[in-house]
Amino acid sequence: MNPDDDAAGAGNGRQATYSDGPGGAKGASSREAAEDFLGRGWAFPVETDDRGTIRQSYGRADIEESIRLILETAKGERVMRPDFGCGIHDFVFATVDRSTLTLVETSVQDALREWEPRIEVLSVDVSTAEIDNGKLLIEIEYRVRETNNEFNLVYPFYLEVG
Numbered sequence: 001m002n003p004d005d006d007a008a009g010a011g012n013g014r015q016a017t018y019s020d021g022p023g024g025a026k027g028a029s030s031r032e033a034a035e036d037f038l039g040r041g042w043a044f045p046v047e048t049d050d051r052g053t054i055r056q057s058y059g060r061a062d063i064e065e066s067i068r069l070i071l072e073t074a075k076g077e078r079v080m081r082p083d084f085g086c087g088i089h090d091f092v093f094a095t096v097d098r099s100t101l102t103l104v105e106t107s108v109q110d111a112l113r114e115w116e117p118r119i120e121v122l123s124v125d126v127s128t129a130e131i132d133n134g135k136l137l138i139e140i141e142y143r144v145r146e147t148n149n150e151f152n153l154v155y156p157f158y159l160e161v162g
Contacts, residue, residue, distance in 0.1 A: 038062065038146055039118060044069045063118055063144060064153060070115045071108065071138070071155055086111035088138075092159055096136070101126045104157070108138055119144055134160040 043055040044065040057065050073085035087107035094100045105124045112121050119142040127137040138155040 038144065041066070060144070060149075060151070063116070064151075066116055067112065067119075067140065067142075067153060068155065070111050071157075084115060088157055096128060096131060096159070101128070101136075104136065104138065108140065112140070112142070118146065122150065130156070131159075134158055 038059040039062050040056050040058045041062050043057040043061075047055050049055045070084075071086050071088065074089035075085045075087055076082050078084045087110070088104050090107075091100055091104055104126050108124045109121050112119065122141040122143055123139075124141075125139045127139065130137055136157045136159065138157050139152060140155065141150065141152045143150045
């Protein structure tokens with residue numbers, strides 16, 4: 001398809017670019033097709049690739065980066081979307097006890113259920129194994145809804161800023 005034929009690119013001085021998925025090949029492999037089906041978006045953290053365009057992530061990597069983005073964003077931090085993010089940042093200076101750990105688990109579950117519809121959160125467990133190093137380890141087990149595959153991610157949450 002010619003970008004000039006597209007309404008977004010026709011006559012307005014802007015040029016649309018088109019890609020057929022990772023690598024740009026028309027005959028994408030079944031793995032690439034599955035990853036593309038799960039979604040794609042800007043990679044996190046945002047950076048450019050060797051061509052100077054915003055690096056993209058696909059499939060499972062896109063989901064994992066989305067989870068990290070949600071957890072690393074404090075509520076009220078994102079412009080025009082004050083509810084986006086996770087409430088764990090409210091506990092940076094909290095006393096670490098069972099109550100706080102439960103609140104952290106609940107905050108993570110709630111944020112992921114609200115902001116990442118591609119997954120089903122199976123469990124969230126918070127470990128204090130690294131508490132002497134100033135961090136909690138948040139283990140998230142989740143199922144990708146489209147493929148029914150289960151994964152886990154361990155997110156280090158630092159209790160001390162700086």
